[in-house]
Amino acid sequence: MDNLLPKKVWATAALWFMVAMYGIPVLWFLLSSFKPAGELFSYPLTIFPKQPTISGFTEAWTSFDFSRYFGNTLIVAVSATLITIVTSATCGYALAKYTNWWLRAFTICILATTMLPGEVILSPLFLIVRDLGLYNSLAGVVAPSVITATGTFMFRQFFLSVPRDLLEAARIDGSGELSSFIRIMLPLSRPIIMTLAIMSFQWRWNDYIWPLVILNDPKEFTLQIGVASIVGAENVNWSVLLGASVLSMIPLVVIYLIFQKYVMNADLSAGLKE
Amino acid sequence: MVESIPRSAGRAEDTPDRSGSRLWPRRPRRRSRRGHRYTLVPLLLISSNLALFLLFFVWPAVIGVGYSFTSYTGVGSAPFVGLDNYQRLLNDDAFYAALIRSLIFTAAVVPLTFVAALSAAVLLVSPHSRGKPVARVVFFVPWLISPIIAGVIWRWIFGENFGLVNYVIMALGGEAVPWQSNANLSLAIVIIASAWGNTAINMLMFVPAIKNVPAAYYEAASLDGAGSWAKFRHITLPSIAPTSFIVILLSTLGAMKEYALFQAVNGGGPGTENNLLIQYIFTTGFRRAQVGYASAASFVLMLLLMVIAVVQLVINRRKDS
Numbered sequence: 007m008d009n010l011l012p013k014k015v016w017a018t019a020a021l022w023f024m025v026a027m028y029g030i031p032v033l034w035f036l037l038s039s040f041k042p043a044g045e046l047f048s049y050p051l052t053i054f055p056k057q058p059t060i061s062g063f064t065e066a067w068t069s070f071d072f073s074r075y076f077g078n079t080l081i082v083a084v085s086a087t088l089i090t091i092v093t094s095a096t097c098g099y100a101l102a103k104y105t106n107w108w109l110r111a112f113t114i115c116i117l118a119t120t121m122l123p124g125e126v127i128l129s130p131l132f133l134i135v136r137d138l139g140l141y142n143s144l145a146g147v148v149a150p151s152v153i154t155a156t157g158t159f160m161f162r163q164f165f166l167s168v169p170r171d172l173l174e175a176a177r178i179d180g181s182g183e184l185s186s187f188i189r190i191m192l193p194l195s196r197p198i199i200m201t202l203a204i205m206s207f208q209w210r211w212n213d214y215i216w217p218l219v220i221l222n223d224p225k226e227f228t229l230q231i232g233v234a235s236i237v238g239a240e241n242v243n244w245s246v247l248l249g250a251s252v253l254s255m256i257p258l259v260v261i262y263l264i265f266q267k268y269v270m271n272a273d274l275s276a277g278l279k280e
Numbered sequence: 281m282v283e284s285i286p287r288s289a290g291r292a293e294d295t296p297d298r299s300g301s302r303l304w305p306r307r308p309r310r311r312s313r314r315g316h317r318y319t320l321v322p323l324l325l326i327s328s329n330l331a332l333f334l335l336f337f338v339w340p341a342v343i344g345v346g347y348s349f350t351s352y353t354g355v356g357s358a359p360f361v362g363l364d365n366y367q368r369l370l371n372d373d374a375f376y377a378a379l380i381r382s383l384i385f386t387a388a389v390v391p392l393t394f395v396a397a398l399s400a401a402v403l404l405v406s407p408h409s410r411g412k413p414v415a416r417v418v419f420f421v422p423w424l425i426s427p428i429i430a431g432v433i434w435r436w437i438f439g440e441n442f443g444l445v446n447y448v449i450m451a452l453g454g455e456a457v458p459w460q461s462n463a464n465l466s467l468a469i470v471i472i473a474s475a476w477g478n479t480a481i482n483m484l485m486f487v488p489a490i491k492n493v494p495a496a497y498y499e500a501a502s503l504d505g506a507g508s509w510a511k512f513r514h515i516t517l518p519s520i521a522p523t524s525f526i527v528i529l530l531s532t533l534g535a536m537k538e539y540a541l542f543q544a545v546n547g548g549g550p551g552t553e554n555n556l557l558i559q560y561i562f563t564t565g566f567r568r569a570q571v572g573y574a575s576a577a578s579f580v581l582m583l584l585l586m587v588i589a590v591v592q593l594v595i596n597r598r599k600d601s
Contacts, residue, residue: 212426
């Protein structure tokens with residue numbers, strides 16, 4: 007009993023040390039974004055802005071086509087997420103509930119896509135998407151990015167855990183295979199759908215290299231390309247850059263805060279099942 | 281509900297009759313009907329994934345390998361040049377530099393991410409720590425932040441003339457550190473930023489794995505007088521080995537293809553010192569339009585990733601046995 011207290015102290019101290027390591031950079035960044043341009047570099051540095059201002063945000067919003075970038079990114083993230091969920095759920099279900107040699111082979115193929123990321127086949131992929139007429143279009147950003155081994159396997163593992171009896175009972179009831187999938191299995195997998203939705207939204211919202219390759223017209227730019235163009239400038243305008251960066255983070259943070267429990271619970275409950 | 285009752289009741293009436301009179305002729309027909317259904321349905325279910333897989337994975341991989349034997353520039357004809365691209369690659373210092381830099385980056389970032397994610401997970405599962413709800417959210421924020429923005433954040437903190445870190449160092453009487461103009465320090469920042477950004481998702485894999493370790497093991501070890509470290513070393517670590525393997529494998533593959541973070545932290549600089557493999561492929565393929573040559577580099581990277589994956593699999597197998 008005596009050594010319980012020190013243990014508590016050590017564990018808590020270590021946890022909060024890590025919280026500081028992960029939180030301080032973001033906090034410093036957020037606080038800096040409220041500083042006027044002159045204060046950003048004036049020594050001594052202060053933690054809190056002396057004259058808080060939102061000029062960085064407004065300047066970023068007006069000097070770049072930010073509303074358009076937001077719209078484009080939103081279109082990409084939402085449509086990619088919807089398609090990802092449909093393809094992953096159907097494919098994961100097939101891989102879990104049916105046995106065919108070619109399904110097993112396809113499982114291995116899907117697994118191979120994790121080993122060989124899309125970046126490796128960047129130039130040939132670009133040529134294919136270009137030849138499909140999707141160069142410089144948001145559809146070209148979405149199409150190659152929707153198959154994901156992670157998503158497919160999340161559904162596969164989930165459907166493997168659904169008792170076979172449930173499916174057999176539906177079959178005996180005369181329910182067609184597809185209708186039992188849509189009416190019974192899909193609603194059951196709601197937690198997986200939510201988790202994959204957040205993950206997919208995050209992937210596509212934060213994508214950089216593929217949109218950069220496929221989009222040429224500034225009208226079609228996504229947020230990440232927009233922000234990167236400010237970073238790449240000869241003289242970085244930090245006030246605008248900080249404002250733009252913070253703005254680009256807001257939608258994801260809001261979505262995460264709303265759906266937080268799904269991200270955390272999905273895996274935690276999977277752990278508790280056994 | 282109401283609908284299903286008469287239907288199943290009707291079935292129940294039918295069944296004895298069927299099985300009684302026509303057991304043999306019925307069975308094969310039924311099986312074949314089922315077999316047919318179970319080919320078509322799963323095929324339909326995987327069709328979208330299969331089509332996308334063939335179109336955006338197999339096809340580019342195949343033509344990529346094909347292009348690597350040509351001097352294709354993205355337009356016009358693709359003259360066959362045999363192994364020229366590979367020979368050029370073997371003598372290309374810039375390629376070697378990018379390859380070595382990528383390997384250094386990976387060798388540093390994978391263990392760092394692993395230790396950080398595992399520590400975070402252990403502390404979040406530990407019954408002794410306080411403040412877990414806050415910690416959980418804070419640990420997750422870096423995962424939400426894109427590599428580009430994460431790069432901006434760390435570039436801001438490690439600015440040479442204005443950064444927080446240099447300010448603190450100078451306030452403590454030290455000298456300003458050239459975080460941007462020294463290639464190794466610049467790489468170190470990307471390593472920190474990458475580990476910082478990838479901790480949460482790996483932590484999420486460790487948490488359930490740690491929770492799954494049977495409590496009885498720890499109780500038995502406590503009776504034997506084992507300390508916390510001994511328990512962690514001899515119970516937790518071996519029990520979560522499969523998860524550790526996945527984390528290491530995925531982190532390695534992820535690190536080998538890092539690009540956006542470098543772009544935002546230092547643009548691959550100073551100069552071209554921190555141009556990693558993907559940036560090298562990107563620059564040759566798109567900026568210089570040497571599609572054939574870039575495809576050869578991609579193919580070498582592909583082989584490299586496969587070798588890494590296979591080696592890790594073999595090591596993992598050997599450990600298991």
